[in-house]
Amino acid sequence: MTHTPGIVITGASGRMGQMLIKTVLDSDKAQLVGAIERTGHEWVGQDVGVAMGGAPIGVLVSDDPLEAFAKAQAVIDFTAPKATLEFAALAAQARCVHVIGTTGMSDDEIAALEPASRHAAIVRAGNMSLGVNLLVQLTKKVAAALDEDFDIEVIEAHHHHKVDAPSGTALMLGEAAAEGRGVDLNDVSDRGRDGITGARKCGDIGFTAIRGGDIVGEHDVLFAAAGERIVLRHMATDRAIFARGALKAALWGQGKAPGAYDMLDVLGLSEG
Numbered sequence: 011m012t013h014t015p016g017i018v019i020t021g022a023s024g025r026m027g028q029m030l031i032k033t034v035l036d037s038d039k040a041q042l043v044g045a046i047e048r049t050g051h052e053w054v055g056q057d058v059g060v061a062m063g064g065a066p067i068g069v070l071v072s073d074d075p076l077e078a079f080a081k082a083q084a085v086i087d088f089t090a091p092k093a094t095l096e097f098a099a100l101a102a103q104a105r106c107v108h109v110i111g112t113t114g115m116s117d118d119e120i121a122a123l124e125p126a127s128r129h130a131a132i133v134r135a136g137n138m139s140l141g142v143n144l145l146v147q148l149t150k151k152v153a154a155a156l157d158e159d160f161d162i163e164v165i166e167a168h169h170h171h172k173v174d175a176p177s178g179t180a181l182m183l184g185e186a187a188a189e190g191r192g193v194d195l196n197d198v199s200d201r202g203r204d205g206i207t208g209a210r211k212c213g214d215i216g217f218t219a220i221r222g223g224d225i226v227g228e229h230d231v232l233f234a235a236a237g238e239r240i241v242l243r244h245m246a247t248d249r250a251i252f253a254r255g256a257l258k259a260a261l262w263g264q265g266k267a268p269g270a271y272d273m274l275d276v277l278g279l280s281e282g
């Protein structure tokens with residue numbers, strides 16, 4: 011008999027929460043065993059299928075994560091940094107694989123995940139799509155091949171509801187470019203130009219964030235030199251790509267040793 015892992019989706023009513031619920035329900039490799047929302051949210055207590063405008067599926071939306079996690083093998087979490095930190099401790103307690111798609115986490119918040127990763131596998135990535143994770147590796151390679159005559163700029167565009175900038179993906183791409191160049195992103199990152207900024211500093215990696223309408227997510231890595239430009243581009247047109255990646259991560263994590271992993275591990279794209 012094959013074991014089908016039980017999955018809990020946090021932030022059930024969110025843009026990604028609903029996409030993740032559909033993805034798990036459509037899969038024959040996993041089963042939805044829980045859906046979590048904030049205390050006081052109108053979905054709490056409702057059948058999640060009905061809350062999403064469809065037929066009942068027998069899973070009630072709850073505001074008690076520990077009770078839900080105790081019945082599951084994985085938690086897929088696309089919520090907000092504070093909530094994700096709380097869920098990490100509870101998922102570790104329940105020995106669930108914790109797949110984190112939440113972006114906008116500070117360095118301190120990311121470091122605070124470490125105790126949980128000693129008890130359970132955590133897979134965290136600012137972008138769970140295959141295309142972006144390939145672009146990360148391409149960015150690293152191109153940056154390694156070019157010298158500082160090529161200015162590197164990361165340009166991203168997202169819908170007008172997005173609350174964090176630069177996007178998690180833009181930061182992954184900036185990290186990859188910095189790694190390719192053999193520098194620390196913290197030393198060369200140029201964010202939020204405004205006013206008399208002075209000329210561009212050689213070696214900097216710049217970030218620009220566009221917000222508008224219903225843009226799902228677009229990322230360019232621009233390498234600009236005298237007389238030529240290279241642009242590496244990813245365009246997401248459907249949030250399903252992130253949900254499919256997250257479910258893949260939840261399944262990949264089953265039986266893995268406790269620790270901190272990313273989508274490069276899941277997709278087998280890690281080098282060395």
Ligand SMILES: NC(=O)c1ccc[n+]([C@@H]2O[C@H](COP(=O)([O-])OP(=O)(O)OC[C@H]3O[C@@H](n4cnc5c(N)ncnc54)[C@H](O)[C@@H]3O)[C@@H](O)[C@H]2O)c1
Nearest residue numbers: 021024025026047048088089093111112113136137138252
């Ligand atoms: N890694 C990726 O591939 C990827 C892809 C898309 C979005 N994201 C990220 O996922 C996050 C969510 O994006 P979204 O567009 O779905 O946002 P959203 O605002 O539509 O959804 C967030 C949901 O989380 C819920 N939530 C917040 N705090 C909670 C708590 N304490 N307990 C339970 N639920 C809580 C909210 O009520 C809301 O339903 C963002 O950080 C976004 O950047 C990541």
Ligand SMILES: O=C(O)C1=N[C@H](C(=O)O)CCC1
Nearest residue numbers: 113136137172177178179227
């Ligand atoms: O819609 C969002 O929010 C997205 N967030 C991720 C990011 O910050 O890069 C991935 C793309 C969509």
